[in-house]
Amino acid sequence: MRCGTGVVRPGRRRWFLGSGAGRALPGTGARGAHVHPRHRRGPAAAARRRRSDRGRPADTARRRHRARRRPGGQGRPGGTVRRGGRPDRPGGCPVSTVDSACGRASVAWRADPYTDALRTGRGPLFLRRHDGWLLPLEVERWCDQADSADMAVLRRCEGPVLDIGCGPGRLVAALAAHGSRALGIDVHPAAVARAVHSGGSALCRSVFDGLPGEGRWGTALLLDGNIGIGGAPEALLRRVAEITAPRGLLLVEGACADVDERVEVRVDDTRGGLGATFPWARAGISAVERHGRAAGWTAVEEWSTEERCFVALRRAN
Numbered sequence: 012m013r014c015g016t017g018v019v020r021p022g023r024r025r026w027f028l029g030s031g032a033g034r035a036l037p038g039t040g041a042r043g044a045h046v047h048p049r050h051r052r053g054p055a056a057a058a059r060r061r062r063s064d065r066g067r068p069a070d071t072a073r074r075r076h077r078a079r080r081r082p083g084g085q086g087r088p089g090g091t092v093r094r095g096g097r098p099d100r101p102g103g104c105p106v107s108t109v110d111s112a113c114g115r116a117s118v119a120w121r122a123d124p125y126t127d128a129l130r131t132g133r134g135p136l137f138l139r140r141h142d143g144w145l146l147p148l149e150v151e152r153w154c155d156q157a158d159s160a161d162m163a164v165l166r167r168c169e170g171p172v173l174d175i176g177c178g179p180g181r182l183v184a185a186l187a188a189h190g191s192r193a194l195g196i197d198v199h200p201a202a203v204a205r206a207v208h209s210g211g212s213a214l215c216r217s218v219f220d221g222l223p224g225e226g227r228w229g230t231a232l233l234l235d236g237n238i239g240i241g242g243a244p245e246a247l248l249r250r251v252a253e254i255t256a257p258r259g260l261l262l263v264e265g266a267c268a269d270v271d272e273r274v275e276v277r278v279d280d281t282r283g284g285l286g287a288t289f290p291w292a293r294a295g296i297s298a299v300e301r302h303g304r305a306a307g308w309t310a311v312e313e314w315s316t317e318e319r320c321f322v323a324l325r326r327a328n
């Protein structure tokens with residue numbers, strides 16, 4: 012599949028904000044090195060990788076979450092958002108323009124390197140930490156179709172699905188193709204436009220702004236390292252609890268390494284393109300569960316597949 016004009020290689024690369032402890036890669040040394048192998052490894056990551064795709068009960072709640080998907084589900088949050096059209100909720104924005112909410116949110120994500128990568132469907136692209144660490148962003152995978160690891164997540168969705176930080180929209184497109192109600196939100200207009208182009212419904216909006224169907228989403232998704240959005244996982248998880256329905260489900264991709272850190276980063280293509288600094292976070296599964304507990308979530312399942320690690324959390328009420 013192509014995203015933009017560039018040929019997209021189906022890749023196995025991981026979002027290394029979400030896995031591996033990371034290793035300093037001086038920009039010059041990393042030039043052309045799309046994913047540093049050291050980002051993939053580590054004992055904790057290996058331990059996570061050994062776990063079965065079918066998942067296991069989380070330590071905190073030894074309850075098995077059955078694999079199931081209920082198209083339609085409860086209510087119609089986001090039902091007023093037309094694919095490729097203008098949401099009829101006041102304050103909504105056409106998918107390919109920036110409204111005031113989008114204007115306020117995460118301007119740094121709209122830095123040229125990310126825009127270029129979305130346009131071409133290619134990296135290299137990284138988040139650069141102040142100390143020079145480069146954390147690879149898997150643009151090719153995001154611009155490809157949902158893979159088996161993604162589908163294992165989507166099979167667990169219940170009711171209408173909100174994909175937070177949807178990027179080019181492979182997940183909302185896959186859900187739409189399966190007849191499930193789903194909306195992607197992202198602060199990047201080009202990402203939203205791509206998501207719509209790929210067949211999903213998407214809205215240019217920050218998760219911290221007013222959203223359609225607040226309190227009625229059956230499932231929220233925070234994948235590809237998006238637990239880092241805003242740089243404060245607990246605050247993000249509290250916000251997601253407001254958005255989801257009582258007993259709603261939250262599916263999070265965490266780092267496969269045991270990390271819990273807040274960082275200042277910039278989008279960097281290592282070819283001279285550098286965005287503004289913004290806060291981000293990295294959280295392993297244990298940290299996601301811990302932040303989740305503080306925000307009113309209970310972990311109900313963990314699983315790993317294709318070297319990616321996930322946890323399902325359920326809202327208490």
Ligand SMILES: C[S@@+](CC[C@H](N)C(=O)[O-])C[C@H]1O[C@@H](n2cnc3c(N)ncnc32)[C@H](O)[C@@H]1O
Nearest residue numbers: 117120153176177178179197198199217218235
């Ligand atoms: C790590 S990328 C994940 C990409 C995405 N999951 C995909 O499949 O392409 C983070 C995404 O979150 C978006 N983002 C950043 N801050 C956001 C916010 N406050 N609300 C919604 N989306 C946000 C960025 O524009 C970016 O597309």
